[in-house]
Amino acid sequence: MRSAQPALAHLLTPWPGHWRCLWRDGSDSPTSAWTGMNFALEKTDLKVENIDYCIGTGYGRVNVPMAQQSLTEISCHARGANFMYGPEVRTVMDIGGQDCKAIKTDDRGKVLNFMMNDKCAAGTGRGMEVFADLIRVPVWEIGPRSFQIQKEPPMISSTCVVFAKSEVVGLLEAGMPENDIMAAYCSAMAHRIMELLNRLGIKEKFAITGGIAKNEGVVKRLEKELGIKTADRVWYKKEYIDRGYPFDTQLAGCIGAALFGQALLKMGKAKSARKA
Template sequence: MILFLKIYCSRKYFKSISYWRLKLTYYVGLDAGSVYCKLVIIDEEKNIKAKLVKSIEGSPNNTSKQIFKEGLKDANIKKKHITKIISLGRNRKKIPYKTTQESEILMIASGATHFIPELKTIVDLGALTNKAIKLNDEGEVIDYVINDKCASGSGIFLELVSKALEMDSIDELGEKAALSKNPIAITSQCSIFAESEVIYLVNEGKDELDIAAGVSNSIANRIYSQLKRVQMEKEIALTGGVANNIQIKNRLEERLGFKLKDVPINPIYIAAFGAALSALEK
């Protein structure tokens, strides 16, 4: 009899746990950018249950389907458990799900200030654009500057340079650049001319470390100019995929004269995380 009661109670316990788990709700931020699609799933306690990034090769529609399916699998949940999806990014209108579209600027601010409430300025470094965002004491956006006139200050340009230098990623480009002793200045302001300049330097037999450093420093200098345009204040963080380039960060800190704040997750996910937070809070 005692054994029967133990088994019965155990079954009731696990059933209640399963029921409770299924009643939990989850929230999704889907950042469908120009080159990469990023997804973050959080629970009601704002814990990250899944985060993924995929290169958009061909159709943004198919890429968003794939990353959503993989995200559900990683989080060990089903689509019916998702309460709300907020989307952003250049390809947000091509996402094949019912989503609420939000401003990329606001989602970046939401994600970054969740981790660092005292932030006053954010620089988001994306595939096509760099954004300098100024915040007030409450973490609200009060000004921003977007530089998208030329891709030579963006992630796409860095990827082209990485390939020209036979490096695997923007991250590796930054790591190699940090080892340079004599950075070579890159003078071209246009991405096409700048890429040609890099290829010329490679053909001339210049040290790839010095070329990588010159390219990274050039982008850091442009970011510094953007920061001045929004009248930056201390407590600055970098977000976006290009923020993983260590030399850009080092050079920018050198220009600023103080250390930047570090977000505790890969900065490429900050906008998607902010979108997931907004899905939960609205």
């Protein structure tokens, strides 16, 4: 992009003249990437020829045909968290759909070390979606409802999403209230995330990115287990919001990629974006 801010505005934000593209794609990543790019361009006065640099990130990053470079989501989430939460962030927990990544970073958002869990979906956003489908509750209701309980129930004990699913079915059949089951699942997820953070070593300021950062049932229980508060959005500048740049933890990786693109442009390393 010509700069990081246009990248954020034109591709990410549903604001006057600004759009983001977010949907479930299929197995054809290159076509999905072009669909997203073309949709965003149609909503602006830009053409693909106006895009000076494009970076692919995430699990499908190598299949983004218009990208000159691909970067890991680890690097992009660290940089995005630095932008969103401020340069004091030293530990980032990215809880995505497919894995969890605990990241140590410096004041510039550079990755110093990381650990990840990509072997099982139990502590990921996908695990939460499976759980939501199982109990037939919208995923965004799970966090608030997990606190509508008489007392905190024992957490789900299974560390595998398949076995956890069986355990949840058993609890439903036993007549356990849905809200209690939600609390038990959120507690289990928070505990697994804490174990990963403890293996890496956590240092404040601590920030969470990814979709699970929006689930207060997991976040508040994680804060209690760790004994520290997660970073808030106080640092995020009002001018960003006024100009249409959303504070959305699911977009941290995209924001980081745009900022890397801006840096490459300033270094004079960018070339025109690839054409279809």
